[in-house]
Amino acid sequence: MKTEDGRQTAGIRPQARQQRKWAVAVLAVAVLACGFYWMRARGGETPVRTVPVMSVTAATVVVQDVPVRLRANGTVTARQTVDVRPQISSTIRAVHIKEGDTVKAGQLLFSLDARMDEANLKKVQAQVTKDEADLANARRTLARTKQLIAEHFVSQSALDTAQSAVDSLTAQVQADRAAISASQVAVDYNQIRAGIDGRTGAINVHPGSLVTPGGAPLVTITQIDPIDISFTLPERELAELQAARAGGPVTVTATLGNTGQTATGQLSFIDNAVDSQTGTIRLKAAYENRDAKLWPGMYLNVAVTGRVLKQVTVVPPQAVLTGPDGKFVYVIGADRKVTARPVRVGYVEGKLAVVEGVAAGTRVVQEGAENLRPGNLVAEAARSGADAQAGVQANAAPAAPSAKTP
Structure with a gap:
């Protein structure tokens, strides 16, 4: 173009x-x-950036005495258990107790057929009455013979015969009285009584049952109050136990299953030898058991209070965390930011932990530290109360939802 x-x-x-x-x-x-x-x-x-605030519960580090407890598994054992058996062969005439009754020592439990023994008792009682009458007559004869020999009406042999009759009948009366005692014992054997205070188990006989000394127990009585708990501890704890016992009664606390109930007793027995196969030593603690909370055969946990750690630093165990460099706690600063503080844990007992590396009065994160990082901003959530055992008081400051920073 x-x-x-x-x-x-x-x-x-x-x-x-x-x-x-x-x-x-x-x-x-x-x-x-x-x-x-x-x-x-x-x-x-410039645009604002919202920084999230983590809600936590906090605790104050305190200083207090902490008892050191040695924990073990124990079994409740009756101090006395009696199998009730008859001492003679006979027939049950009456049962005076019920299964599970609480009985006292000397209380009548069973009555046996005592007719034969009672008849024998009456027989020997009659015999002693006869022999006592014969003895009285012999003594009168002896007295007359002595009078006649003084008047030279009888010979010396007549006096000797009269004296011999008195001596023989005296011995016979003594034998009769011993026979009465034996017969009374036989009669008493027909009344079977409790030998100890305790609680009865299952009754294995009924009226009309034939019983023998070598047969099965009629009933078993178990002492319930007081009662013992048997347990073992490693032999390395023996020296501490002996030292604690030398200073006074050693408290042993038993926890009853999942109920949370506890019973407090005292260490009553340390065995005289260590089991060389297990490296443990057997112990017993004695408990009052009026309310029958402890039952023979129960399996429970026990804690023996030994020495006491004096004026140590205490935090709740859940406040102690584990990181790559070891144990630490999150400390809450005045600006509500947390910093990780390394600590060394010396002893943990229940709801408290003895630590080094943090000062008394410091606020530490007790719960809610799982997602925290050093420098995070936190707000302390309100709690209903304080943990009395750990001596830690909770802060009731209200939680803030968020904060803004330029």
Whole structure:
């Protein structure tokens, strides 16, 4: 194509397109610049960043005495258990107790058929009455013989005979009285009485049952109050136990299964030898058991209170965490930010942990530290009360949802 002056126009169009592209780019830059200045004119503020606040419960580090407890598994054992058996072969005439009754020593339990023994007792009682009468007559004869020999009416042999009759009947009366005692014992054997205070088990006989001394027990009586708990501890604890016992009664606390109930007794027995196979020593603790909470054969946990750690630093055990460098706690600063403080744990007992590395009065995170990181902002959640055993008081400050920082 040619222009009016006859020149070619083929290269004009590409040049025009390139100029238009540059114009669009310049316009875009201008628009962005205007937007930037417009935003600054709107207020000049930078965007805010919301930092989350972690809700935790906190505790105050305290100093207090902490008893050291040695823990073991124990079994309740009756101090006395008596299998009641008859001392003679006979037939049960009456049962005077019920299964599970609480009985006292000397209380009548069973009556046997005593008719034969009672008849024998009456027989020997009659015999002694006869022999006593014969003895009285012999003594009178002896007295008359002595009078007659003084008057020389009888010989000395008559006196000797009278004296011999008195001596013989005196011995016979003594034998009769011994027979009465034996017969009375036989009669008493028909009255079976409790030998100890305790609780009866299952009754194995009924009226009419034939019983023998070598047969099965009629009933078993188990002493319930007082009662013992048997347990073992490693031999390495023996020296500490002996030292504690030398200083006074050693308290042993028993926990009853899942009920949470406890019973407090005193260490009453340390065995005289260590079991060489297990490396343990057997012990017993004595308990009053008026309410019958402890039952023979029960399996429970016991804690022996030995020495006492004096004025040590205490925190709740859940406040102590484990990291790559060891144990630590999260300390809450005045700015409500947490920092990790390394600690050394010396002893853990129940709801308290004895630590070194943190000062008394310091606030530490007790619960809610799972997702914390050093520098996190925290708010202390309110709690209903304090942990009395650990001596830790909870802060009741309200929790804040979030905070803003520039």
